[in-house]
Amino acid sequence: MKKEEIKISSLDKGKGMSRRKFLALTASTTAALSFGTFLRSGLGATKVSLLTWPNTLSAMDDVLREQAREYSKIKGVEISIEFVSYNDLPTKTAAAVESGAGPDIVCLVGDGAHLHAKSLVDVSDVANTLAKELKGWTNIAKDVGMVGKTWRAIPWAICPQVINYRIDWLKELGYQKFPDTYEDMLTLAKKLKDKGHPVGFALGRALGDANQFHYPLLWAFGGAECKKDGKTVAINSPETAKAIDYRRELHKLGESDDVYAWDDAANNRAFMAEAISVTLNATSIYWAMKKNAPHLREVTDHALAPRGPAGRFSYSTPFSLGIFKFSKVQKEAKAFIKWLLEPKQYSAWMGVGEGMMAGLLNFYEDDPVWKKDPKFEASRLTPKYCRLPGYPGPPSRHAAEAMVKYVIVNMFARACKGMSTAETIKIAEAELKEIYGKA
Incomplete structure (x- = not known):
């Protein structure tokens, strides 16, 4: 401690720097070094990419984009979303599997989790946590996301027919x-x-x-x-x-x-x-x-x-969210998916769809969207009867x-x-x- 004080004193004398300025400079340098370590550790400036399709109701995509921006602000994780046509989505998904490169998260159509199971991360931890918090999964959800006894994708929604x-x-x-x-x-x-x-x-x-x-x-x-x-x-x-x-x-x-x-x-x-x-x-x-x-x-x-x-x-066509094994941000991708399916975010997204999409967690059978119009009742009940x-x-x-x-x-x-x-x-x-x- 004594040597540091002497060093400060000599700097003050030799270069005209006050002790206060030196301490300010030291604090700034320490902060910069700490931030650099933060970035290199992967805890900051993380980017998670999502590949999905443009919903028939564009308002649902607008909500998804806004939620991605909100998540970036509160979590410090940048979320990028790429929308491709419904018909092109399976092709682009298959290309990512073949090349071993592409988005971190992919929207899978129908039985996509089964088709690409070997390329998808085990997301059982996320699925089990959501089930515990939101009254469990519907039967069709398990068919959609589980391959054997392992969850390979998180059921996002079905489009009730x-x-x-x-x-x-x-x-x-x-x-x-x-x-x-x-x-x-x-x-x-x-x-x-x-x-x-x-x-x-x-x-x-x-x-x-x-x-x-x-x-x-x-x-x-x-x-x-x-x-x-x-x-x-x-x-x-x-x-x-x-x-x-x-x-x-x-x-x-x-x-x-x-x-x-x-x-x-x-x-x-x-x-x-x-x-x-x-x-x-x-x-x-x-x-x-x-x-x-x-x-x-x-x-x-x-x-x-x-x-x-x-x-x-x-x-009724189901959609699920899977994470590719080649992703370098699997932990962050899991956190984002879980956040999307939590009530505040999910109800806002499903709500603008006017019955176009239905959640596959039992909690969402009683979502406020179904009370907006009695003509949505059939859509609310459809997940109970779904098979693949x-x-x-x-x-x-x-x-x-x-x-x-x-x-x-x-x-x-x-x-x-x-x-x-x-x-x-x-x-x-x-x-x-x-x-x-x-x-």
Whole structure:
């Protein structure tokens, strides 16, 4: 201590620096050195990147961007978000897996956690903490994020697929609400078409809408593409035959042939143009009406997908957040994901979506967004009935391949075009055996 005092004194004398100035300089230098150590340690100026898709409702993306900025301010971690189209997201994800470079966090569509499990970090700690704090995960959440006994992704949300229907046209026929069963829906569909208001469910290359209607229909009649083991093809069954016979009648009595050419946007356009009375879709149609057709919004409502002999089912596209193993900021990425799913942030994000997205933690079944409009009730309840392609088996690469190749949709479409039930099942069975027979 004495030597330091002497040194200060000599500096004062030799260079005209006061003791006060020297102490100020020392403090500044120490702070600068400490900050440099802080940066080099990785605790500061950390950057976490997220790859996702632009939501149909841009307001949800605006909230996400604002939350990223807020997180950066309060945590000192820079969050960068890249939005790519829904169709390009799986391709870009696969490219990152192949190259071993890319975003830290990726939004995975459908069974993406299963497809890329080997490239994703174990996030069981985050999943278990959220479950403990927010009343646990729904069953579909576990199918989405868990591979074996390990969480490979954190379920972010599903886009609930619900029946969109015209209240006024149903009331003209004496209906006060939408039928609860497929059989009763068939009766209604015939009456609506006879009045010039056909129903419409995609039977073409609509990756979302066509699959999301026909998988639940198959399950509701007790049919399945494979058994619980996820390996044995089980499509050739009396239950599948009943589902096909039903679909043929629904098309004959209630639809036009336009549905064969529909893509994922076609039913939205048809409903907005008042060309159809009933379809399966997210609440995006209802949301679009607020600006473009408020008079139709007043006479449009939503219902759960009907139930069949084996129960009620839904296939609503799920989204999850995974962290790549090549990420250098895995700890920070986990912290950001957990923060996003906490009530303050998640409710704000889900709230602007007007039922477009539903949370997969049980806590969010009672989120305030559902009380904004009673017409969101079907979306609120949909997660309870969700399953993934491959059900009752686990999600798998085989099930994903069958879906993107429209094996189930085409099976129904061939029957609606006139092929016998036995023949269309035979074709689907051969296709599924080829897919499920792959290593």
